[in-house]
Amino acid sequence: MRADRALRFCGREGRGREDFKTFSVTLPLIIYRSLRQHALSTVVTAAGIALACGLLMCVWMVKTQSQAAFTQTTAGFDAVLGARGSKLQLVLNAIFHLEASPGNVAAADYEMIRKHPMIKTAIPIAVGDNLRGYRLVGTAPELFTNVEYSPGKKFAVQAGGNVFTADAKEAVAGSFAAQRLKLKVGDTFRPFHGLAYDPKAEHADEFKVVGVLEPTNTPVDRVIWLPLRGLQTMSGHDPKAATDVSAVLLQLRTPMAGLQMDMMYNKQGNRLTFAYPVGAIVAELFGKIAWFDQVLALVAYLVALVAAGSVLASIYNSMSARRRDLAILRALGAKRRTIFGAVLAEAACIGAIGAALGFAVYFGLFAGVASLIRSQTGVVLDLGAGHPVLWLCPVGMIALCALGGLVPAWKAYRTPVAETLAPVS
Amino acid sequence: MLAVTALKKSFVAPEGDRVRIVDVAHFGLGAGEQLALRGESGSGKTTFLNLIAGILAADEGRVTLDGQEMTALSEARRDRLRAEKIGYIFQTFNLLQGYTVLENVLLGMSFGPGADKAHAAGILERVGLQHRLHHFPRQLSTGQQQRVAVARALANRPKLVLADEPTGNLDRRHAAEALTLIREVCREQNAALLLVSHDREVLGAFEAQQDFAQINRVLAEAPR
Numbered sequence: 001m002r003a004d005r006a007l008r009f010c011g012r013e014g015r016g017r018e019d020f021k022t023f024s025v026t027l028p029l030i031i032y033r034s035l036r037q038h039a040l041s042t043v044v045t046a047a048g049i050a051l052a053c054g055l056l057m058c059v060w061m062v063k064t065q066s067q068a069a070f071t072q073t074t075a076g077f078d079a080v081l082g083a084r085g086s087k088l089q090l091v092l093n094a095i096f097h098l099e100a101s102p103g104n105v106a107a108a109d110y111e112m113i114r115k116h117p118m119i120k121t122a123i124p125i126a127v128g129d130n131l132r133g134y135r136l137v138g139t140a141p142e143l144f145t146n147v148e149y150s151p152g153k154k155f156a157v158q159a160g161g162n163v164f165t166a167d168a169k170e171a172v173a174g175s176f177a178a179q180r181l182k183l184k185v186g187d188t189f190r191p192f193h194g195l196a197y198d199p200k201a202e203h204a205d206e207f208k209v210v211g212v213l214e215p216t217n218t219p220v221d222r223v224i225w226l227p228l229r230g231l232q233t234m235s236g237h238d239p240k241a242a243t244d245v246s247a248v249l250l251q252l253r254t255p256m257a258g259l260q261m262d263m264m265y266n267k268q269g270n271r272l273t274f275a276y277p278v279g280a281i282v283a284e285l286f287g288k289i290a291w292f293d294q295v296l297a298l299v300a301y302l303v304a305l306v307a308a309g310s311v312l313a314s315i316y317n318s319m320s321a322r323r324r325d326l327a328i329l330r331a332l333g334a335k336r337r338t339i340f341g342a343v344l345a346e347a348a349c350i351g352a353i354g355a356a357l358g359f360a361v362y363f364g365l366f367a368g369v370a371s372l373i374r375s376q377t378g379v380v381l382d383l384g385a386g387h388p389v390l391w392l393c394p395v396g397m398i399a400l401c402a403l404g405g406l407v408p409a410w411k412a413y414r415t416p417v418a419e420t421l422a423p424v425s
Numbered sequence: 426m427l428a429v430t431a432l433k434k435s436f437v438a439p440e441g442d443r444v445r446i447v448d449v450a451h452f453g454l455g456a457g458e459q460l461a462l463r464g465e466s467g468s469g470k471t472t473f474l475n476l477i478a479g480i481l482a483a484d485e486g487r488v489t490l491d492g493q494e495m496t497a498l499s500e501a502r503r504d505r506l507r508a509e510k511i512g513y514i515f516q517t518f519n520l521l522q523g524y525t526v527l528e529n530v531l532l533g534m535s536f537g538p539g540a541d542k543a544h545a546a547g548i549l550e551r552v553g554l555q556h557r558l559h560h561f562p563r564q565l566s567t568g569q570q571q572r573v574a575v576a577r578a579l580a581n582r583p584k585l586v587l588a589d590e591p592t593g594n595l596d597r598r599h600a601a602e603a604l605t606l607i608r609e610v611c612r613e614q615n616a617a618l619l620l621v622s623h624d625r626e627v628l629g630a631f632e633a634q635q636d637f638a639q640i641n642r643v644l645a646e647a648p649r
Contacts, residue, residue, distance in 0.1 A: 026535040029528065030532075033524055037523040329521070329536075331478070331515075332508060332536050332577075333533070335501045337501070417475075418472070421480075421515065421519055
């Protein structure tokens, strides 16, 4: 900033307007020069604020977005029926393709619920194999043709591909898995037994990729889908369990059906678990790990406080060095409140610089965390999503820094001009 | 233009006693007048100038400048009056080291009638610094720094220029040049000049001189 630009518009109209112009036009120059004179401490302090601000925004956004994404990710199903065990494990396994399956559901049980009048759709899945770490899930082709994974959205196969047929050794790859494994239509592969990749556990069966799904930004993207029968009858699998499924994904005709099924399977029965509603069960998970969010938020708040304290310390410590400058400004006619305002605005400016840099920290951190969450769960967090915290946090940080500037501003306000400029003679 | 009446100022000494430094019954200066006040170090000259400038508040008495009684004004109004009507040249120049030459002059103006870049550049040209507008004080010689201080003091077209040992940090040649410059620029702008010094050569350049001991009753009463 050049003086002529900063001061060009200082007018000579009324006193009030002059005061305002002095304050609004001269102040930026004073602040700019002071920040330049103390460039190192400005940069270090702003970096601390950037870290605090970025961390706070990232913790908040990851928390809210992941919570929303996970609780809204139901793959279009209301409930999951699986072996007796934890509802959360069942949902994580069947919907998010995480965790191991708690056990199998007998073919008879699957058939019974499929034909139940309160069930609109029942899609069986079978798990237990992988392709270089990416989960293979056996299912019925109806998953891709009949189910909306979110309102109004059906699965779509990319151009040049199609959905597998129920009795073929074919596969449809989720977009993320296909990208990572470099799978394309026409490729063939042999599955590996188990959910964790073990090169020695390769099956003899060979599957051909006949389609790659369009991205859905759901856990489905991380999965390679096979016909249910193909997975059940894979060489090396127990022939006695060849008709069992790992879980059944369910769409209910009415919400009341969920309560009745809950009564039937969970309270009256003891062989199977009916996980309903899916979103509420995932929300329970977030309830259980809420302490982790709180610890992260606490750390971020502490960093923010330390950053504000560092603004106070850095400006306060530089006060003796700048005391003379302040006294000269006063001798030139600057009012006490101008000096007070200059120091306070300088503190707020450091906060603003830090907050602006905080967005870079935020984007970097968020992108890293989002990428990790996507690769681990398939859930996509939106870097460009808005949230009030994205302006509340920077504004709060600036306010906190201005608060930190109050003490040095008061010290500046009280600078004795005559004593500071020269010894009394 | 400047009238001082019954002006008193005392300070608390380190021992805790109040020590009177200035006690001036009457002092005046007309518009455009140039006066040198002679006084030894520690005689209260700087305090007297600071009282006139409104940097220090008087214990008692009145300072009237251009028809306005400074001593009756609030501190903020005194600050504004100082910015508008008084130019102050300090012995140590008191330039803002982090600001360019032009910014030093413009900042002084901005607290007064308003910054005027053309006028600031003009007065810097008048003191021979037209090629140093964007230099920082540390990049200038002592004599050049003094000229910046002169330009800054005169930039607001003040009614009164106070100069406190303005040549104290200069060698003889530069001191004489600086003094000539200050006096010429004050004459050109019809600003009254009140200069305090203990340097006989500086004082000798003035037609009108006064011994500060004669006007400050504290010195007159003190044992010599």
